[in-house]
Amino acid sequence: MGIIERNNATFDTTTKAKKVESITSFIFATSTSKNSLDIKTDIAENLRSSYKIFKHDAGSYMPNKSTFESHYTLGLEMGIWKNTKNFQLTDLARRVADLEITSREYLDIVFLNLFGYYEEIDGSFSYKHFLYETLVYLNENNLVDVENDKEVLGIPFASIFRHVEGYEDLDGKSEKTVNQQLNSLFNYLTDTDYFTAVSSRQFIVSKKWQDRVNELIEMCNLEYSEQPRSEVQKIFKGNQEKYADYLTKVPGNVEIVGGIALKDIKEEDEQSSVHHIDRYKQKGGKNKVYFGAPGTGKSYQVTKDIEKIYPTFNGTDSVESIYVIRTTLHPEYTYNDFVGQLLPDIEGNDIKYTFQTGIFTDALKRSIEMPNNQIFLVLEEMSRANVAAVFGDLFQLLDRDENGDSQYAINNSLIANSVYGNKNKQIRIPSNLTILATVNTNDQNVFVMDTAFKRRFEWEYISTKPIENINNRNILIYSRDGKALNIKWNNFYQLLNEFITEDMQLSEDKQLGQFFIKFSSNESEELREKNDQEQLKNKLLQYLWEDIQAVSYDQRLFQDSITSFGDCYERFDKGKNVFSDKFIAKVQESVESIKSGEISGETESK
Numbered sequence: 001m002g003i004i005e006r007n008n009a010t011f012d013t014t015t016k017a018k019k020v021e022s023i024t025s026f027i028f029a030t031s032t033s034k035n036s037l038d039i040k041t042d043i044a045e046n047l048r049s050s051y052k053i054f055k056h057d058a059g060s061y062m063p064n065k066s067t068f069e070s071h072y073t074l075g076l077e078m079g080i081w082k083n084t085k086n087f088q089l090t091d092l093a094r095r096v097a098d099l100e101i102t103s104r105e106y107l108d109i110v111f112l113n114l115f116g117y118y119e120e121i122d123g124s125f126s127y128k129h130f131l132y133e134t135l136v137y138l139n140e141n142n143l144v145d146v147e148n149d150k151e152v153l154g155i156p157f158a159s160i161f162r163h164v165e166g167y168e169d170l171d172g173k174s175e176k177t178v179n180q181q182l183n184s185l186f187n188y189l190t191d192t193d194y195f196t197a198v199s200s201r202q203f204i205v206s207k208k209w210q211d212r213v214n215e216l217i218e219m220c221n222l223e224y225s226e227q228p229r230s231e232v233q234k235i236f237k238g239n240q241e242k243y244a245d246y247l248t249k250v251p252g253n254v255e256i257v258g259g260i261a262l263k264d265i266k267e268e269d270e271q272s273s274v275h276h277i278d279r280y281k282q283k284g285g286k287n288k289v290y291f292g293a294p295g296t297g298k299s300y301q302v303t304k305d306i307e308k309i310y311p312t313f314n315g316t317d318s319v320e321s322i323y324v325i326r327t328t329l330h331p332e333y334t335y336n337d338f339v340g341q342l343l344p345d346i347e348g349n350d351i352k353y354t355f356q357t358g359i360f361t362d363a364l365k366r367s368i369e370m371p372n373n374q375i376f377l378v379l380e381e382m383s384r385a386n387v388a389a390v391f392g393d394l395f396q397l398l399d400r401d402e403n404g405d406s407q408y409a410i411n412n413s414l415i416a417n418s419v420y421g422n423k424n425k426q427i428r429i430p431s432n433l434t435i436l437a438t439v440n441t442n443d444q445n446v447f448v449m450d451t452a453f454k455r456r457f458e459w460e461y462i463s464t465k466p467i468e469n470i471n472n473r474n475i476l477i478y479s480r481d482g483k484a485l486n487i488k489w490n491n492f493y494q495l496l497n498e499f500i501t502e503d504m505q506l507s508e509d510k511q512l513g514q515f516f517i518k519f520s521s522n523e524s525e526e527l528r529e530k531n532d533q534e535q536l537k538n539k540l541l542q543y544l545w546e547d548i549q550a551v552s553y554d555q556r557l558f559q560d561s562i563t564s565f566g567d568c569y570e571r572f573d574k575g576k577n578v579f580s581d582k583f584i585a586k587v588q589e590s591v592e593s594i595k596s597g598e599i600s601g602e603t604e605s606k
Helices: 019-031 038-051 066-072 075-079 090-098 103-113 130-140 157-165 173-192 215-221 229-237 240-247 267-278 298-307 319-322 336-338 357-369 385-399 413-420 490-501 525-551 567-572 580-594
Strands: 115-119 124-131 195-197 203-205 254-256 260-261 287-292 324-328 340-349 350-357 375-380 433-440 459-463 474-478 485-489
Touching: 019 038, 019 090, 019 357, 090 103, 103 130, 103 173, 103 240, 103 254, 103 260, 124 130, 130 173, 130 215, 173 195, 173 203, 215 260, 229 240, 229 357, 287 298, 298 375, 298 433, 319 324, 324 357, 336 340, 336 357, 336 385, 340 413, 350 357, 350 413, 357 375, 357 413, 357 433, 474 490, 474 525, 485 490, 485 580, 490 580, 525 567
Parallel strands: 287 433, 287 459, 324 375, 375 433
Antiparallel strands: 115 124, 195 203, 254 260, 340 350, 474 485
């Protein structure tokens, strides 16, 4: 499939220059072919005439099938034919044959779509869109209109080529090989309308596009920029027609009317396109912990922050969930769960041990496969596990440099072999892998994190205040005389928090948040009320009895006469008051104030 399946994008070097003439010759030799039984021979015979008509130097080309087979690599790479069985022209190539568009316009469209994967020094594969990369580099380095500078003849293409390829000292390739590919890509690009060659190795942005570079960047088709190389190979490998159709597809925001132009598109589409380009450049991994009392919405905030990068991410069902790997830690969670382990695999009478990857290895592998996308590894309830033991030797990787890469590497042959296919390669967390974790401050007594571990994370406190006016149902609490008090959940839990810290003199980590109880809206009103009361009885009362009342010596939250949780549970179930006179008075006062209109019954959102 041409460039897409190779480790590094390479181009046909049979024809050193005049790519447009080659494309034109192939298209017209094919369109005039009449012998469907021996199509290769027929096209081969037509090709010599086409070469002459379009002033192409055919060199040693002879009009026979075997010589033609050595020439048609370019046609496959440029998507001229849907396949090599019957050499049917693609729709875009047919438009050239029918004189609707020029071969240069054909090449313009191809380069809006063309991309490849390049193997980096660390073994990862980077998506590279040739035209996009070149334009962004020129734009960011103020090289778009260099022809106006009399001291600059043009831009040395070698510097752009190494930028696009990501080379450092040729990256182990011979200089001859690099120069061949440099020349080939240079000839392709300068045969488009986008660039003009000013020498054999220097070029400039064409006058037509110098004032429209941002528009041209927006036209670039980055459809597969978010896909790992392995997935793209599955899509295109062995399917010539699919590859050719993709490569010659006119992007939805482009039209060809006497040249390539950007269609008038809706404002929201423009914003989406710009966002897509920004996201393609997204980098800067970090380690971050969201901490606070139970139910404050730490997981909610994690999702909101992920949505800043992936706006349509909504937990687990969205397309963008591929970029988020999530797990919940617990006291029995181990290094083997996190990284992976060797497990026996029985095949017939043989037993062999294979490495079964853990969630960290999966996330690392995905970040290497998708280097242009931010990958999120989310660790819920991190403090409930012995995180020092869970991370083990990975602890060294948590120090990040200013770009978000691990400052220090480790050796781990199992991870390296699984992720890179090379057991001797050193492991680093790349800048596009972000680790987000949640910590319940009330659970700190399960496993204490040491200072060395803590300092390798950013920490964000999640307040107990309502995030917004959601999850705010009316609940029933009973007064001292058995009267039902109808109060909003957001008002009630804030009264509880105030009583816990001010009256009971307990720490803030004993408070609870807006989402401590999650109310459902899917049932009928009667069923909702029943389920709400069940949650208050089974979840809220237990927490308040075991985690609040049990650690308080002076002030009681519950009635003095209640001496066991069973008694508390039974009284609440029968619609009786279980709270102390002091607390229930605060609740009753709040309810009466709302009724009298002194305060709003709705909690304002932030």
